[in-house]
Amino acid sequence: MLHAILGAGGVGGLIGGALARDGRDVLLLLRQETLARHPGRLSVESVVLGDFAVDVPTASMLDRDVDVLWVTPKATQLGGALELAPPERVEGAVVVPLLNGIDHVALLRDRYERVLAAAIRVESERVEPGLVRQRSPFAHVTLAPGPRQADIAEELRAAGFEVAFAADEPTLLWEKLAFLAPLALATTAHGGSVGAVQGDDEWNLRLVGCHEETVAVALAEGASLDAQKLRRQFIGFSGGEMRTSMQKDFDAGRPLELDAIGGPIVRGGRRHGIPTPATGELVRLVEARLSSAAV
Known part of the structure; x- marks a missing residue:
């Protein structure tokens, strides 16, 4: 080919x-x-x-x-x-x-x-x-x-x-986002590695909250996800010193995929009447860091 x-x-x-x-x-x-x-x-x-x-x-x-x-x-x-x-x-x-x-x-x-x-x-x-x-x-x-x-x-x-x-397209896309979005948003908002975020109780609550909101929106959008299994996998994942691509983009001063990653969760939540406070807060924290960096 x-x-x-x-x-x-x-x-x-x-x-x-x-x-x-x-x-x-x-x-x-x-x-x-x-x-x-x-x-x-x-x-x-x-x-x-x-x-x-x-x-x-x-x-x-x-x-x-x-x-x-x-x-x-x-x-x-x-x-x-x-x-x-x-x-x-x-x-x-x-x-x-x-x-x-x-x-x-x-x-x-x-x-x-x-x-x-x-x-x-x-x-x-x-x-x-x-x-x-x-x-x-x-x-x-x-x-x-x-x-x-x-x-x-x-x-x-x-x-x-x-x-x-994958069994179907929505499941493929939303399953990845359920892992990617919390890690990308939280590490970029925090400024530390995945392990640093996971090791901080307050930030880990935000991390898990964003994951659960993403899964809830995914199910409403037609994805066939096993919510409990995904939650176990997400909580059991140890990121250590890993840094996400969004975090690297922030550090390098490049445009962020903030809307591509956070947008579907927040917009999907509005469509289906699903609250997304953890995701919304992480997006706002990233935006605040962007504003501070631009000054």
Whole structure:
């Protein structure tokens, strides 16, 4: 299969590098300003995949037929990134988004014919152009039912990723958000690692409260989640010195995916009459830190 990667950051670079190392044809789609600084190869330092470097072609616009278009930019950069992959050029390719949040899937379906919803659990970041560092002891991709699901899963597994299939799309997206949102919002509002937040009684109450609110909204939105099982897994997760991508973006002064991550919970709560005080408070605390940093 031929793969194009839209967004060569921590996730896109890891996916693209791993597929290219396994012998797949991969094309990185980069903005002109990024293309000028890109070395023409991907170097990966990964706890799961090992350390390697591989040459990967680049382009500033999708200019050839591909089988899969991976959409991996930050939610804050999605609109501009999509200009590099016009619908008439994508045609019959399967579009696989690996973004945080919920709302991006509907947006992509309005633009492209074949979308396969997916989620990735990994701690990975672009250290500099062409260099990706993956620190977590896991690199797990879950695919919803959809076009070429089995083919894509086979190539991901061959490239070194753990792959699972979700029962349905809402369950896939909301299950990830139930873990991601509390950790991202709380660590960014607090300013410390996941372990620091978990070890503080007051902050841990906010953390667990946000998780429970997200699960309640998810169930109202049609996700088939086992609330008790998820709660046990969430409480049992020990984050240690892990830092979330939102926290890293805050520290680097980059735009935050605050609406993409917190927005679906708060808006969903309003739609279904479900209170979301813990999530709302964490969002306000992040906004307060942003305001202080801007002064």
